[in-house]
Amino acid sequence: MATAPVLDDALPGFREARLMPVDLAVERRDDGTILLRSRVAIADYDANIPADLARSAARQPDKPALAWRETGREGWATLNYAELKARIDAAAQWLIDHAPEGRPMLLIADNTPAFAIATFAAWAAGLPVCPVSTAYGALGGDYGRLAHVVAKVKPGVVFAENSAKLAPALAALDLGDAILVTGDPALVAKPAVAIDALLATTATEAVTIAVEAIRADDLAAYMLTSGSTGLPKMVAITFDNLAANSAQCRQMIGEAAGWHDVMLDWLPWHHAAGAFVLRTTLTEGGTLYIDDGKPMPGLFAESLRNLREIPVRFFNNVPLGYGMLVEALESDPDLRRTFFSQLKVMLYGGAGLSQPVYDRLQAAAIAETGHRIMLTSGYGSTETVSAFMAIHFETDRVGIGLPAPGAVVKLVPSGDRYEVRAAGPNVTRGYLDEPAKNAEAFDEEGFYRTGDMAVFNDPADPEKGLAFAGRAAEEFKLSSGAWVYGGSLRDGLLKALTPMVRDLVLCDENREYLTLMLWRTPEGDRDRITAALKTFNAAQHGGSSRIRRALLLDVPPDPNAHEMSDKGTINRRAVIDRRKGDIDRLYADIPDPDIILLQEPS
Missing domain, CATH: 3.40.50.12780 (ANL, N-terminal domain)
Structure with missing residues (x-):
């Protein structure tokens, strides 16, 4: 077993969370493929959930x-x-x-x-x-x-x-x-x-x-994919898939999370992550407080109201929600006091968390408790039931962590990144009546292709975990043929624009250059955002990562038009398709005064 990752000694230690020890098996193949698995065996579980x-x-x-x-x-x-x-x-x-x-x-x-x-x-x-x-x-x-x-x-x-x-x-x-x-x-x-x-x-x-x-292999559910690129697929999930995933997550972070204690959660139960919270809390014997708020303008106030009343050991949200939460924590001492009073673990999923938001959350925790709080990822998908990877070790870095007991992560080289594939008792057997998509979704060894890319935080020490490095579906080409790595570029922009921007959308494939639509926070005035974007551009090395024009959006993303999922993540394609008028403004020969001009085409 390797030593724990090195942390910044100048910062206070983490509040005790008792996460699963790291004991990683690494298999390297001649073609560069890497297999990761935990040597910790998956614990016994009963697949009969009722x-x-x-x-x-x-x-x-x-x-x-x-x-x-x-x-x-x-x-x-x-x-x-x-x-x-x-x-x-x-x-x-x-x-x-x-x-x-x-x-x-x-x-x-x-x-x-x-x-x-x-x-x-x-x-x-x-x-x-x-x-x-x-x-x-x-x-x-x-x-x-x-x-x-x-x-x-x-x-x-x-x-x-x-x-x-x-x-x-x-x-x-x-x-x-x-x-x-x-x-x-x-x-x-x-x-x-x-x-x-x-x-x-x-x-x-x-x-x-x-x-x-x-029986364990009986069909328990058809869970819907997001349908962000078309009509949703129905993911077939067995009782064994569900129970195995609950067992995996209990082993990684369960003692700290306290699903047997008090949970306050808003994640929708028709989605994989929310369904996990409902199922695991009730089978563990906990009390689940239903939060009717959401990380959306006008709705997050209800979540804050509940967090002022219900102290929790475990908090779960998407990155957008954490961005809104940290703004409130920094301005509301009563909220900060209750929120951190019993907190052991914060978990994010659905997208990558920006490092600045992470740092601000830890600063708030230190100010209130004198300790940092474990902030872990829950990396998974509908096809894996929920998270099959997590950060279950102390670290200052955001990322997607290491595999859970019973899961095998296959990393297939793709340039300077790895494509992430998964196998284990939590992985679906396929989609309902979709033979062609099933064939595409699984490789020759039966590993599910997540479509995500990752890199090691430290290639010399795999036990420091993996970091998210983009989603294949978010990558596109400009008219020049140059690739835009949308996931990693978006993460970089969010880092550069925090805390001025709540979320953003990159535009658009088959265009001559990149533009940006974004939603700002109360701190995000136009001049500050413009200056931050110019600084960002100056650090880039090619046109496929520089932003030429930007537009501040006043109308928030509409979940009823699928611009935002029920769990608060942005559907880039739906935003672009629905706001064609704004796209036309961004690429007009003579842009109107609302367009932020950063670098005009030569």
């Missing part, structure tokens, strides 16, 4: 399982483990009695107790779930994405909790012979069953028998 939840409920029936805010009510409403288990059993019995055997439940809901109950009830009844964002049912038009999912999955039950919000979509869609379950059937134009009818069902021994019949 049985695992039942054990949690039996151990602590009176402990709150879920907590949420109700409109017009002060404080938090709660559902304890005994109540949650009883409602799951009731709904499972109804599904056993009425649902078509084996056909999936399409679940369209926000993060609510009903979503959690429906998920575990479907599993207990032997049905896979396919959770979908309510945004799919709120976009209007022909509801193309939702219609695509219905046609692919062919659900036997459609669970659509918010009747008023989803009524137009439900009326427009052909649901076939699926049974529609909703909050208020009177508000929808099709025959429907009330959710209350499921919860009023008397459970029988049939539920216990159905749970005991679950």
Whole structure:
């Protein structure tokens, strides 16, 4: 076992987090390919997740399982483990009695107790779930994405909790012979069953028998990819995939994270990372406070309100959310005091965290506690269930870390970077009815191709972990044929523009030069941003990394137009396609005064 990475001795130490020790096996092949795996064996786990939840409920029936805010009510409403288990059993019995055997439940809901109950009830009844964002049912038009999912999955039950919000979509869609379950059937134009009818069902021994019949290789879920480059794919996930991934993450950071304790989380449960939090907290016996905020303008204030009330040992967010959080921590001592009072680990995922945001978070932690706080990555994808790599060692560097127990990371040389591929018990068996895409997604040895690039933080010492070095899908060519490495260039720009800019989009392929659209923070005045961009350009060595023009955007990214995912990450292609007028302004022969001119074409 190697020694721990060298840290800056001038800074205070990290608050004790008790992460998994680094014990890395490195295999180097003659062609330059490198295989990384942890010598720590994956711990035993039970793939029967409904049985695992039942054990949690039996151990602590009176402990709150879920907590949420109700409109017009002060404080938090709660559902304890005994109540949650009883409602799951009731709904499972109804599904056993009425649902078509084996056909999936399409679940369209926000993060609510009903979503959690429906998920575990479907599993207990032997049905896979396919959770979908309510945004799919709120976009209007022909509801193309939702219609695509219905046609692919062919659900036997459609669970659509918010009747008023989803009524137009439900009326427009052909649901076939699926049974529609909703909050208020009177508000929808099709025959429907009330959710209350499921919860009023008397459970029988049939539920216990159905749970005991679950096998590790049974299909548990179809999880949707983001669909950023087209219609979403349905990723087939087994109970073994889910349980293995929970076991991996428990081993890497679980003791510090305290999923058995108190969690406060906003990540959407129809997405891989949010589904992990819901599943792991309940099977570990923790209390999950549902945060209705999001890292978006106008919505993050709710997250800050909750963080002022609920101290946590573990905090999970996307880089955009951390950028908004650090601004609040620096100006709000009450928030800072509560946030850091019990905190052991912060985790980011979904994109690379900029080093300046990392440094500011640590400065706030030191000011409040006298210690740094472990800030780790959760690197994974829908196809790997959730994170299969993490930083589980003390370091000052951002990155994607090292593989979890049971996972094998294959690094295939690609210039001065490596393409990241993954194998392990957490990796999907493929996409639903997509043979061509399945063939593309896996290599000849069965490794899943993530499409991401990475480099070693220290090539001479692999135990210092990997750093994210771009996403192949974000790389494009200019009209000159020069490649733009969009992921790494974006990260560099964010670093140069912190704290003046919240996020940005690079424009655009097959153009003569690069331009930029960006959303600024309150600190980001035009002159400061212009100066920072000129400084950035001066350090670049080629036209494929220099920005010629920029535009400050006043209209925030619209999640209903897929410009931003429900977890707060920017969909570059959707932003560019939707804002064609702004693109035309950036590339106009005579730019208008709002365009920041940095370096004109020669």
